[in-house]
Amino acid sequence: MSGSGAEVAFLARALKAPRVAALAASLAERAREEGWDYEHYLVQVLGEEVASRESHGGAARVKAARFPQVKTLDDFDFSFQRSVKRQAISHLAQLDFLREATNVIFLGPPGTGKTHLSIALGVQAARRGYRVAFATAQGWVLRLAAAKRAGRLEEELERLGRIPLLICDEVGYIPFDPEAAALFFALISSRYERSSMIVSSNKSFSAWAEIFGDPVAVAALVDRLVHHAEVMVLKGESYRLKGKGKEVMGSESP
Numbered sequence: 001m002s003g004s005g006a007e008v009a010f011l012a013r014a015l016k017a018p019r020v021a022a023l024a025a026s027l028a029e030r031a032r033e034e035g036w037d038y039e040h041y042l043v044q045v046l047g048e049e050v051a052s053r054e055s056h057g058g059a060a061r062v063k064a065a066r067f068p069q070v071k072t073l074d075d076f077d078f079s080f081q082r083s084v085k086r087q088a089i090s091h092l093a094q095l096d097f098l099r100e101a102t103n104v105i106f107l108g109p110p111g112t113g114k115t116h117l118s119i120a121l122g123v124q125a126a127r128r129g130y131r132v133a134f135a136t137a138q139g140w141v142l143r144l145a146a147a148k149r150a151g152r153l154e155e156e157l158e159r160l161g162r163i164p165l166l167i168c169d170e171v172g173y174i175p176f177d178p179e180a181a182a183l184f185f186a187l188i189s190s191r192y193e194r195s196s197m198i199v200s201s202n203k204s205f206s207a208w209a210e211i212f213g214d215p216v217a218v219a220a221l222v223d224r225l226v227h228h229a230e231v232m233v234l235k236g237e238s239y240r241l242k243g244k245g246k247e248v249m250g251s252e253s254p
C-alpha cells in the first residue's frame, strides 16, 4: 500500500467508513485508468459508503419489523390480482403516505394479497429508512393489554407513536371483547394524523360492528382510520387456491 493509501485507510477508520477504506484504492485505480475528475471519484467512494450503510440499516429495520415473511412488490403478480392497479401500489411505494401520516387499508377475502401487499410496502419503508412494526390486530391488542396490566399503556402508545409505520394485519378474523376493542380504539386514535398505519381486513367496514360489538365505537374508529386513507378493495379468488380450484373446493366432485 502506498503512503497515501495507508493514510486513507487511517482516516476512513477514524470516520468509521469501512467501505471507503476498502474501495478508495481500487476506485482510484479506475479513476486513473478512465480519467475521472476529482468530483466523480469522490462521488463514487462516498456513494459506496452510503449504499452500504443504507442496505445494512435497511436489513436491520426489516428484521426489527417482525414481518411473518419478507415479501416484495416484485413478487406480486398483478395479472392475477386485477382489482388493484400496479400503478396505485407503486405510487404508495413512493411512501408519500408516511410523510403525510396517512393510512392505507386493504379489504378483501382470504388469499387476495392483503398481507403480501402490506408486507411489501412495509419492507420498502424499512429499506428507505423508516422504522416499521408488523403484527396482527390480535397481536397489537395483546401487547397493549400487557402494557395496560403493567400500568404503562400511555407510555406504550407513546412509544409506538414514534414508529412511523405500524402494520395491523387480520382485523376481523377474531372478534374483540370490549377490553380488546377499547385498546384497539386507543391505538387508532393515538396515531390519528400523527403516524401511519396499514390495516387489512377480510370484512368490509359495514361488518366491523360485529367484530367490535359496539356500533358507536366502530363508527368513531372507522371515521378516524379512513379520514386520511387510501382504501384498496381486493377482489377475486384466493391466490392460495390458484390452479387447484376444483380439487380443493370440491365444486365438481361427483
Ligand SMILES: Nc1ncnc2c1ncn2[C@@H]1O[C@H](COP(=O)(O)OP(=O)(O)OP(=O)(O)O)[C@@H](O)[C@H]1O
Residues within 6 Å of the ligand: 071, 075, 076, 077, 078, 080, 081, 108, 109, 110, 111, 112, 113, 114, 115, 116, 117, 170, 202, 239, 240
Ligand atoms: N397476486 C399475487 N401474486 C403473487 N403472490 C400472491 C398474490 N396474491 C397472494 N399471493 C400469495 O398468496 C399467499 C396468500 O396471500 P396473502 O397472505 O397476502 O393473502 P391475504 O389477503 O392476506 O389473505 P388472508 O385474509 O387469508 O390473510 C401469500 O403467500 C402471498 O404471497
Ligand SMILES: [Mg+2]
Residues within 6 Å of the ligand: 114, 115, 116, 169, 170
Ligand atoms: Mg393475510
